[in-house]
Amino acid sequence: xxxxxxxxxxxxxxxxxxxxxxxxxxxxxxxxxxxxxxxxxxxxxxxxxxxxxxxxxxxxxxxxxxxxxxxxxxxxxxxxxxxxxxxxxxxxxxxxxxxxxxxxxxxxxxxxxxxxxxxxxxxxxxxxxxxxxxxxxxxxxxxxxxxxxxxxxxxxxxxxxxxxxxxxxxxxxxxxxxxxxxxxxxxxxxxxxxxxxxxxxxxxxxxxxxxxxxxxxxxxxxxxxxxxxxxxxxxxxxxxxxxxxxxxxxxxxxxxxxxxxxxxxxxxxxxxxxxxxxxxxxxxxxxxxxxxxxxxxxxxxxxxxxxxxxxxxxxxxxxxxxxxxxxxxxxxxxxxxxxxxxxxxxxxxxxxxxxxxxxxxxxxxxxxxxxxxxxxxxxxxxxxxxxxxxxxxxxxxxxxxxxxxxxxxxxxxxxxxxxxxxxxxxxxxxxxxxxxxxxxxxxxxxxxxxxxxxxxxxxxx
Amino acid sequence: xxxxxxxxxxxxxxxxxxxxxxxxxxxxxxxxxxxxxxxxxxxxxxxxxxxxxxxxxxxxxxxxxxxxxxxxxxxxxxxxxxxxxxxxxxxxxxxxxxxxxxxxxxxxxxxxxxxxxxxxxxxxxxxxxxxxxxxxxxxxxxxxxxxxxxxxxxxxxxxxxxxxxxxxxxxxxxxxxxxxxxxxxxxxxxxxxxxxxxxxxxxxxxxxxxxxxxxxxxxxxxxxxxxxxxxxxxxxxxxxxxxxxxxxxxxxxxxxxxxxxxxxxxxxxxxxxxxxxxxxxxxxxxxxxxxxxxxxxxxxxxxxxxxxxxxxxxxxxxxxxxxxxxxxx
Numbered sequence: 082x083x084x085x086x087x088x089x090x091x092x093x094x095x096x097x098x099x100x101x102x103x104x105x106x107x108x109x110x111x112x113x114x115x116x117x118x119x120x121x122x123x124x125x126x127x128x129x130x131x132x133x134x135x136x137x138x139x140x141x142x143x144x145x146x147x148x149x150x151x152x153x154x155x156x157x158x159x160x161x162x163x164x165x166x167x168x169x170x171x172x173x174x175x176x177x178x179x180x181x182x183x184x185x186x187x188x189x190x191x192x193x194x195x196x197x198x199x200x201x202x203x204x205x206x207x208x209x210x211x212x213x214x215x216x217x218x219x220x221x222x223x224x225x226x227x228x229x230x231x232x233x234x235x236x237x238x239x240x241x242x243x244x245x246x247x248x249x250x251x252x253x254x255x256x257x258x259x260x261x262x263x264x265x266x267x268x269x270x271x272x273x274x275x276x277x278x279x280x281x282x283x284x285x286x287x288x289x290x291x292x293x294x295x296x297x298x299x300x301x302x303x304x305x306x307x308x309x310x311x312x313x314x315x316x317x318x319x320x321x322x323x324x325x326x327x328x329x330x331x332x333x334x335x336x337x338x339x340x341x342x343x344x345x346x347x348x349x350x351x352x353x354x355x356x357x358x359x360x361x362x363x364x365x366x367x368x369x370x371x372x373x374x375x376x377x378x379x380x381x382x383x384x385x386x387x388x389x390x391x392x393x394x395x396x397x398x399x400x401x402x403x404x405x406x407x408x409x410x411x412x413x414x415x416x417x418x419x420x421x422x423x424x425x426x427x428x429x430x431x432x433x434x435x436x437x438x439x440x441x442x443x444x445x446x447x448x449x450x451x452x453x454x455x456x457x458x459x460x461x462x463x464x465x466x467x468x469x470x471x472x473x474x475x476x477x478x479x480x481x482x483x484x485x486x487x488x489x490x491x492x493x494x495x496x497x498x499x500x501x502x503x504x505x506x507x508x509x510x511x512x513x514x515x516x517x518x519x520x521x522x523x524x525x526x527x528x529x530x531x532x533x534x535x536x537x538x539x540x541x542x
Numbered sequence: 543x544x545x546x547x548x549x550x551x552x553x554x555x556x557x558x559x560x561x562x563x564x565x566x567x568x569x570x571x572x573x574x575x576x577x578x579x580x581x582x583x584x585x586x587x588x589x590x591x592x593x594x595x596x597x598x599x600x601x602x603x604x605x606x607x608x609x610x611x612x613x614x615x616x617x618x619x620x621x622x623x624x625x626x627x628x629x630x631x632x633x634x635x636x637x638x639x640x641x642x643x644x645x646x647x648x649x650x651x652x653x654x655x656x657x658x659x660x661x662x663x664x665x666x667x668x669x670x671x672x673x674x675x676x677x678x679x680x681x682x683x684x685x686x687x688x689x690x691x692x693x694x695x696x697x698x699x700x701x702x703x704x705x706x707x708x709x710x711x712x713x714x715x716x717x718x719x720x721x722x723x724x725x726x727x728x729x730x731x732x733x734x735x736x737x738x739x740x741x742x743x744x745x746x747x748x749x750x751x752x753x754x755x756x757x758x759x760x761x762x763x764x765x766x767x768x769x770x771x772x773x774x775x776x777x778x779x780x781x782x783x784x785x786x787x788x789x790x791x792x793x794x795x796x797x798x799x800x801x802x803x804x805x806x807x808x809x810x811x812x813x814x815x816x817x818x819x820x821x822x823x824x825x826x827x828x829x830x831x832x833x834x835x836x837x838x839x840x841x842x843x844x845x846x847x848x849x850x851x852x853x854x855x856x857x858x859x860x861x862x863x864x865x866x867x868x869x870x871x
Binding site (some may be wrong): 303304305306307308309310311312314316380381382383422423425426427428429430 | 639640641642659660661662663664666667681682683684685716719722745746747748750751
């Protein structure tokens with residue numbers, strides 16, 4: 082085992098001779114099995130982790146190969162690598178806003194080892210060929226496992242089904258389908274999609290928003306502030322009615338529904354009820370819906386224009402509680418990069434979305450762990466094992482024990498960072514967290530034994 | 543009528559984006575100056591040198607006749623170089639960004655941008671980008687501050703100070719920037735305000751808003767018009783017929799019966815309150831929200847509002863552009 086500590090350069094190149102890595106002194110956190118019950122003392126132990134050829138081989142440093150590179154993880158927390166169910170990579174079509182490579186770099190810096198790439202690119206990911214191309218571009222970059230999401234309907238138009246089965250049978254093994262950005266509003270189409278994908282265990286990730294209730298110009302949570310600001314409103318009920326319909330369709334079809342970016346207390350209530358009935362429904366929440374409220378829109382800054390919109394504090398508290406009690410299964414970023422000029426329109430005309438990959442851990446740790454709502458093992462569940470399970474990614478979100486793939490993230494719980502949008506790996510700058518301070522930050526990300534990012538810098542891809 | 547001590551110490555904001563940028567003293571200052579400006583309006587030679595050498599751009603992304611011409615005349619009478627730029631609002635992300643459009647104009651070295659846009663908050667955003675003073679001439683369904691100032695000015699000319707007066711605003715509140723600006727200015731000036739509309743034309747969350755800002759709500763017009771509180775001023779808002787297709791109300795007839803200032807309603811109102819005044823920001827839908835009898839009644843201030851528009855906008859241009867440098871009208 083080499084005494085020499087890793088320098089960035091060494092970390093970043095796998096190097097022909099470097100086949101093993103040892104992480105010393107980390108507090109190892111396993112995903113809590115379900116709901117927040119484990120205590121910090123029970124769910125963590127300090128140990129060393131030896132990684133050889135991409136696999137965890139031992140939990141004692143003395144067993145490491147002599148040439149293993151060392152990461153001194155004293156004071157750091159080791160978690161399974163994060164899995165993002167909801168990333169917009171913009172390639173193909175808008176490579177000025179993000180590419181699969183730039184998004185992969187941002188993901189690696191954010192502690193992610195797998196991301197699911199949303200289908201709303203140009204062209205849309207609605208064929209096996211399109212899905213395989215995204216898979217291949219992700220592999221060529223190699224910093225994170227890029228798993229394509231397939232469209233539910235052809236060209237996201239909400240009409241005819243996309244080639245769901247061919248996408249699933251392709252090399253990309255597409256398992257998650259979504260028309261995200263658009264709701265599958267037609268109940269008949271939604272029913273058929275659910276029935277069709279049941280045979281291979283697929284899941285529809287639904288953007289739950291009734292377009293008849295949230296008009297084409299809606300851009301602000303409907304409430305007192307939208308009334309004062311004169312912004313077309315977006316009622317909470319537009320979300321909950323679709324969730325209510327979809328969980329009934331899930332029950333009827335025996336298929337799985339995943340609710341993307343839940344943002345309202347009403348939506349949470351429906352999901353909680355459906356889970357109590359044993360309906361196969363899962364749900365995600367974004368870091369921004371856990372932390373930011375409608376008031377951010379008061380100055381009409383389009384950086385805070387996002388779909389679904391930022392909600393009032395009552396909804397924020399409801400999604401926090403739901404994440405803690407397991408009603409909401411996972412955190413997903415809805416990382417949505419946009420070129421500057423697409424955000425520099427009047428608020429109603431500007432593009433929807435905000436960045437999220439690089440800041441997710443810091444935000445979730447701040448709100449949920451430092452906020453006392455749950456522990457690190459729960460964070461590991463909602464950011465890693467639960468989303469990996471929903472997406473069917475067998476190599477991610479695994480326990481940190483010998484024999485498991487070394488997809489890992491080291492978190493510094495006391496890093497004390499200030500977010501600077503200009504230092505982002507994303508090609509875009511629509512970062513709602515610019516200037517915000519956080520205690521916890523991602524330290525090092527490891528994908529199959531290779532360091533893909535360290536202290537904010539990604540490896541070459 | 544003015545509290546000159548308070549006016550002297552109040553500071554005009556750099557931009558006029560919202561009535562919320564002002565306070566009661568600043569509104570008083572603007573209205574007092576408008577009185578002086580109205581003297582200019584009555585002169586044979588309507589020209590003062592106050593803004594000579596200043597450039598005012600009227601940047602209208604949305605159609606307007608009275609507001610744009612009112613600002614143009616105001617600027618010209620004060621010897622500013624005024625230029626009108628009109629264009630369709632950039633409603634898609636494909637065109638030039640709003641920022642690029644206004645930065646291009648700002649780079650020419652203009653002093654003021656008088657801006658109208660179909661999107662709420664547009665003037666607010668532009669004020670953060672440009673060096674020029676920005677005057678909001680209407681942003682979507684958000685605000686139209688100079689309209690509220692001219693409304694206050696016109697009403698005061700006829701019925702005196704607004705403190706303690708009861709002003710009733712009726713119509714499509716949801717889509718009205720006139721309502722949003724007026725409810726702020728009228729409350730600052732001490733008026734009691736009641737707003738009346740069917741529930742579907744009331745902005746979401748208006749109950750909490752009305753409680754916070756101290757104005758009353760009603761879905762029923764007649765009890766307000768005949769109530770013990772009396773009515774000093776009635777402000778009818780334009781109702782766009784296309785709202786029917788949005789399901790906001792069933793038919794024009796039903797709206798008129800419920801909320802229009804019809805001839806019988808006018809007669810009863812004038813009988814009860816002979817000194818009542820009637821305002822409408824225009825353009826009117828005669829026969830929908832206001833009957834021809836009401837629009838042309840002796841109690842109607844509608845043309846006075848238009849006349850006051852020029853004087854009030856002269857006052858705003860003066861205080862934003864010349865005021866800081868100590869110029870005099």
